[in-house]
Amino acid sequence: MTLFTLSGVTYDVPGRRLIERLDLTIRPGMVTALIGRNGSGKSTLLKLISGQNRPSAGRIAYAGRDLADWAPRELARDLAYLPQVTPPAEGMLVEELVALGRFPWRGALGRFRAEDHAAVDAAIRRCSVGHLRHRLVDTLSGGERQRSWIAMMLAQGARTLLLDEPISALDVAHQVEVLDLVHGMCRDEGFSAIVVLHDLNMAARYCDHVVALGAGRLLLDGPIGALMTPEALLSIYGLPMHVAAHEGHAFALPR
Amino acid sequence: MNRMILVGGAVAALALWTIAALSALPLAEWPALPWRIDGMSVGQILLAYGLMPRGVLALLAGAALGLAGALMQAVLRNPLADPTTLGTASGAQLAIVAATIHAPGWLAGGNLPVALAGAGAATFLVMALGARRGFAPVTVTIAGMLVGLMASALATAMTLAQGHYLLSLVMWNGGALAQVDWSGSRNMALALVPALVAAAALARPLMVMSLGPEGAHGLGLRLAPLRFATLLLAVALSAMVSAQVGLVGFVGLAAPAIVRSLGARTLLQRLMLAPLAGALVLSLADGLLLALAAAGGPSLPTGALTGLIGGPLLIWLLPRMKAQVPQQTEAGDRRGHRAPRPARLLAGLAAACLALGLLTLFGGRGPGGWGFIAPELRETFLPLRATAILAAASAGALLAGAGAILQRLTANPMAAPEVLGVTGGASLGYAVTVMAVDGAGPLMLALGTSAGGALALAGLAGFAMRADLAPARLLLAGLAIGALASAVLGAIMASDDRRAWVILGWLAGSASQVSALGAAALAGLALALLAVLAASARVLEILPLGTEVGRALGLPLARVRLGLILLAGLATGAATMLVGPVSFVGLMAPHLARAMGLARAVPFCTGSWLLGAVLMLLAAFGARTASYPYDLPLGLFATLIGTPWLFILLVKRTSA
Ligand SMILES: Nc1ncnc2c1ncn2[C@@H]1O[C@H](COP(=O)(O)OP(=O)(O)O)[C@@H](O)[C@H]1O
Ligand SMILES: [Mg+2]
Numbered sequence: 001m002t003l004f005t006l007s008g009v010t011y012d013v014p015g016r017r018l019i020e021r022l023d024l025t026i027r028p029g030m031v032t033a034l035i036g037r038n039g040s041g042k043s044t045l046l047k048l049i050s051g052q053n054r055p056s057a058g059r060i061a062y063a064g065r066d067l068a069d070w071a072p073r074e075l076a077r078d079l080a081y082l083p084q085v086t087p088p089a090e091g092m093l094v095e096e097l098v099a100l101g102r103f104p105w106r107g108a109l110g111r112f113r114a115e116d117h118a119a120v121d122a123a124i125r126r127c128s129v130g131h132l133r134h135r136l137v138d139t140l141s142g143g144e145r146q147r148s149w150i151a152m153m154l155a156q157g158a159r160t161l162l163l164d165e166p167i168s169a170l171d172v173a174h175q176v177e178v179l180d181l182v183h184g185m186c187r188d189e190g191f192s193a194i195v196v197l198h199d200l201n202m203a204a205r206y207c208d209h210v211v212a213l214g215a216g217r218l219l220l221d222g223p224i225g226a227l228m229t230p231e232a233l234l235s236i237y238g239l240p241m242h243v244a245a246h247e248g249h250a251f252a253l254p255r
Numbered sequence: 256m257n258r259m260i261l262v263g264g265a266v267a268a269l270a271l272w273t274i275a276a277l278s279a280l281p282l283a284e285w286p287a288l289p290w291r292i293d294g295m296s297v298g299q300i301l302l303a304y305g306l307m308p309r310g311v312l313a314l315l316a317g318a319a320l321g322l323a324g325a326l327m328q329a330v331l332r333n334p335l336a337d338p339t340t341l342g343t344a345s346g347a348q349l350a351i352v353a354a355t356i357h358a359p360g361w362l363a364g365g366n367l368p369v370a371l372a373g374a375g376a377a378t379f380l381v382m383a384l385g386a387r388r389g390f391a392p393v394t395v396t397i398a399g400m401l402v403g404l405m406a407s408a409l410a411t412a413m414t415l416a417q418g419h420y421l422l423s424l425v426m427w428n429g430g431a432l433a434q435v436d437w438s439g440s441r442n443m444a445l446a447l448v449p450a451l452v453a454a455a456a457l458a459r460p461l462m463v464m465s466l467g468p469e470g471a472h473g474l475g476l477r478l479a480p481l482r483f484a485t486l487l488l489a490v491a492l493s494a495m496v497s498a499q500v501g502l503v504g505f506v507g508l509a510a511p512a513i514v515r516s517l518g519a520r521t522l523l524q525r526l527m528l529a530p531l532a533g534a535l536v537l538s539l540a541d542g543l544l545l546a547l548a549a550a551g552g553p554s555l556p557t558g559a560l561t562g563l564i565g566g567p568l569l570i571w572l573l574p575r576m577k578a579q580v581p582q583q584t585e586a587g588d589r590r591g592h593r594a595p596r597p598a599r600l601l602a603g604l605a606a607a608c609l610a611l612g613l614l615t616l617f618g619g620r621g622p623g624g625w626g627f628i629a630p631e632l633r634e635t636f637l638p639l640r641a642t643a644i645l646a647a648a649s650a651g652a653l654l655a656g657a658g659a660i661l662q663r664l665t666a667n668p669m670a671a672p673e674v675l676g677v678t679g680g681a682s683l684g685y686a687v688t689v690m691a692v693d694g695a696g697p698l699m700l701a702l703g704t705s706a707g708g709a710l711a712l713a714g715l716a717g718f719a720m721r722a723d724l725a726p727a728r729l730l731l732a733g734l735a736i737g738a739l740a741s742a743v744l745g746a747i748m749a750s751d752d753r754r755a756w757v758i759l760g761w762l763a764g765s766a767s768q769v770s771a772l773g774a775a776a777l778a779g780l781a782l783a784l785l786a787v788l789a790a791s792a793r794v795l796e797i798l799p800l801g802t803e804v805g806r807a808l809g810l811p812l813a814r815v816r817l818g819l820i821l822l823a824g825l826a827t828g829a830a831t832m833l834v835g836p837v838s839f840v841g842l843m844a845p846h847l848a849r850a851m852g853l854a855r856a857v858p859f860c861t862g863s864w865l866l867g868a869v870l871m872l873l874a875a876f877g878a879r880t881a882s883y884p885y886d887l888p889l890g891l892f893a894t895l896i897g898t899p900w901l902f903i904l905l906v907k908r909t910s911a
Contacts (some may be wrong), residue, residue, distance in 0.1 A: 246892030
C-alpha cells in the first residue's frame with residue numbers, strides 16, 4: 001500500500017506551469033524529505049497532495065483513494081498540513097489555537113470529550129509549549145509561534161503529517177526536538193510524514209527517504225543515502241559540495 | 256482587449272454629450288471662437304457657458320474622485336475605502352445643510368467656503384484620533400466612518416426638521432453638475448493637476464509602505480508623515496469635488512476597482528489610470544442624464560446616479576480581478592487586549608439590556624414631564640410601547656449579529672450589513688412601492704420592501720456562486736448592487752414629489768409602525784440568529800485564519816461562506832423591512848464589542864448581538880422622548896448615541 005500515488009500531475013497558474021507531469025509514489029511509515037532550491041515547487045507540491053489545490057491535470061491518490069473522493073473533514077482526520085506561512089491569529093490564546101485541531105473530529109457542534117482534551121494536552125506537551133498555554137499567539141516569538149502551530153497540527157490526530165519548512169524559525173535545540181518527535185512518531189507509532197527542509201544534514205539525520213524537485217520536475221526519488229553524494233547535490237543545487245561521514249552520519253558542506 | 260472598454264466608454268460618453276449638445280443647438284449655430292458674450296444668442300451662451308463646462312467638469316470631477324479613491328485605498332489598505340470613508344463629504348454636507356437652515360447669509364459667497372470648512376472640521380477630528388496611533392489604517396478607517404455617520408445623521412435630522420428646504424438640499428446632496436460659467440472647471444483643473452503630480456511622487460513611498468510597517472521601517476520610511484500627507488491629499492480632492500458639485504457617490508470606490516480588474520497591477524498604474532476610469536464613469540452618467548433630458552426626460556442629479564453606470568460595470572468586471580493580498584493588522588491597530596472575564600461582561604450587557612427594556616417600557620416623558628407611566632394609561636399604552644421596544648431591540652440585535660458575521664468572515668473592519676446591498680435593495684423596494692401604489696398599506700409596503708431586499712440578496716448569492724467567493728470581492732459586489740439600488744432611489748427622491756418625504760422619513764428608521772405580530776416575529780428571528788451564532792462558534796473561530804487553515808481543518812469553505820452570507824443577508828433584510836435601514840448599528844456594535852475586549856467568536860458575536868439591542872433600546876427611548884410628543888427617527892438616534900460611545904472607547908484605548 002502506498003501513501004500517495006501521483007500520476008501525470010501538472011499544475012498551472014495563468015501563464016506558467018509550476019509542476020510538470022509528475023509521477024511519484026510515496027510510501028507510508030517513514031519520514032520523506034522534500035528538498036529543492038527556492039521556487040522549485042516544494043510548497044506547490046505539498047499544497048496539491050494536501051488537497052489545498054487541485055491539479056490542472058493528472059491524478060493524486062491518497063491511501064489508495066483519489067483525493068477528490070475524500071470528504072473534507074474525513075481527510076483532515078487522516079492528514080494534517082502545516083502551511084509555510086501561518087496566518088495571524090488575532091486575539092487567540094495558544095491553547096485555543098491548539099484546540100482548533102480537534103475541529104475535524106467534533107465539527108461545529110460536537111462536545112469536547114476527554115479524548116479531545118487529552119489530545120490537546122499531549123500535543124502541547126510534545127511541542128514544549130506548556131508554559132505558553134495562556135499567551136496570545138500573536139505576541140509569541142517566531143519560533144514559539146511555529147511550535148504552537150505544530151502543536152495545533154498534532155492535536156488533529158492525523159496519521160499523515162505534511163510540514164512545510166517546520167523548523168525555519170527554530171533554534172538548533174528545538175529543530176532537533178521537532179524532527180526527533182516526527183521521526184519517532186513515524187518509526188514507533190506508524191505515522192507518515194513529508195517534510196520540506198533546507199538543512200541537508202538535518203534531513204540526512206532524521207529522514208528515511210528523499211524527493212528532490214527542480215523547476216517543477218522530479219530530480220531524485222530514493223533513500224536518504226542517495227542524497228548525500230556530491231553528484232546528487234550538484235545536480236540539485238548546482239553547487240559543488242563535500243560529503244563526509246562522522247560516527248556513521250553523513251555531512252555535506254559547500255566546497 | 257480589456258483596455259478597449261476604456262476607449263469604448265470614452266466614445267460612448269462623447270457621443271452622449273454630443274447628442275445633448277446637438278439637440279440644444281444645431282452644429283451650424285455653434286459659436287465661433289473666440290467667444291464674445293455680447294454677440295451671442297441665448298442658445299449659444301447656454302452651450303458655451305453651460306453644457307461645455309459641464310462636460311469638462313464631469314471629466315475633471317470624476318478624475319479627482321478616482322484619484323482620491325485610489326489614494327485612499329492604497330493608504331488604508333482596504334479595497335472598500337473611498338473618498339467618503341473619512342467622513343469628508345458628510346462633513347461638507349452637514350456644513351451646507353446647517354448653513355442653509357440657520358445662516359443662509361453665509362452661502363452668499365457660494366457653497367465652496369462653507370463646504371470646505373465642514374470638510375476640514377470632519378477631517379481634523381479624524382486626523383486627531385488617527386495621529387495617536389501613527390495613522391494606522393484600521394484606526395483611521397473606523398474614526399472616519401464614525402465621523403461620517405455622525406455628520407450625515409445630524410444633516411438628516413436637520414433636513415427632516417425643516418421639511419420645506421428638503422428639495423434644494425437633496426439636489427445638492429445628489430451632486431448637481433449644472434454650470435453657468437467656466438470657473439468650476441478651472442478650479443477643479445487647478446486642483447487636479449498638482450494632485451496628479453503629488454500622487455505620482457507618492458507612488459513609490461506608498462509601494463514601500465505596502466510591505467507593512469516592519470518592512471517600511473527597515474527601508475527607512477517614516478510611515479506617519481507619509482500616511483498623513485496621502486490622506487490629506489485624498490481628502491482635499493474629495494472636499495474640492497463636494498464643494499463644487501456636491502456628493503458624488505461610488506466613483507471613488509469603483510474607479511480603482513475597475514482599473515484593477517482591467518489589469519493595472521502596480522500602484523503607479525493604478526494611481527494614474529483610476530482618474531481616467533473615474534472621469535469616464537462620471538461623464539458617462541452625466542452624458543446619459545443630459546441625453547435623457549434632451550429627449551424630454553426628467554432632469555436628475557448626476558452624483559446620485561453614478562451607481563447606474565458604475566454598479567453594473569463593476570459587477571461585470573469583478574470576476575476578472577486578481578485576488579487581493581490580505582491586509583494585515585499592525586501594531587497600532589492591534590487590540591492585544593482581551594477582557595479577563597468575558598462571561599461577566601456579557602452577563603452585565605444582558606442585564607443592562609433587560610433593565611433598559613423595562614425602563615423604557617414604563618418610564619418616559621408624558622404631558623406632565625418625566626416619570627413613570629400612570630396606572631390608568633397602562634392598558635392603552637403599554638402594549639404599543641412594548642411592541643415598538645421589542646421591534647427596535649430585535650432589529651438592533653439582528654443587524655449587529657449580521658455585522659459580526661461579516662467582520663469575522665472577511666476580516667475587514669468596514670464590513671457591515673449595508674455592504675451586502677440588501678439594505679439598498681430593500682430601500683428601493685419600499686420607495687418603488689410608495690411611488691407606484693397609491694396609498695399603499697403596511698402589508699403592501701412590507702411586501703415591496705422584502706421583495707427588493709430578496710432580489711438584492713439573490714443577485715449577491717448568484718455572484719457568490721459564480722466567482723470563487725473570495726470575500727473581499729463579494730463585498731465589492733454587494734457594494735455595487737447597493738450603489739445601483741441607491742442610484743435609482745436617488746432618482747426617485749430627486750423627482751419633485753411630496754411622496755419623497757415619506758421615503759426620507761422611512762430611511763431615517765422608525766419602529767413605531769410595527770405590528771405586534773411583526774415585532775414578535777422579529778424577536779423570534781433575533782433569538783434564532785443568536786442560536787445559529789452560538790452553533791457556528793467553531794466555524795467563526797477558524798474562518799479568520801484564512802483559506803489554507805480552513806481547508807486543512809476540513810471546513811467546507813464554499814458552503815460555509817455562502818451560508819453565512821445568506822444568513823447575514825436575511826437578518827439584515829428582516830430588520831430593515833420592519834424598522835427601516837438603520838444598518839450602521841451593524842457596523843458599530845461589532846466594533847464596540849471588540850473595543851471592549853471581546854475577542855473570541857462566541858463572546859464577540861454574543862456581545863455584538865447584545866450591544867445592538869442596547870443601542871437600539873437607547874435610540875428608541877431617545878427618539879420617543881427627546882421632542883415629546885413627536886417621535887423622532889430611530890436610526891438617527893442610534894447613530895447619535897452609538898458614535899460618541901465608540902469614539903470614547905477608541906480614545907481611551909489609545910491613551911491606555
Ligand atoms: N499563485 C502563483 N502564481 C504564480 N506563480 C506562483 C504561484 N505560486 C507559486 N508560484 C511560483 O511557483 C514556483 C514554486 O513555488 P513554491 O512551490 O512556493 O516554491 P518552493 O519550492 O520554494 O516552496 C515559484 O517560482 C513561485 O514563484
Ligand atoms: Mg516553499
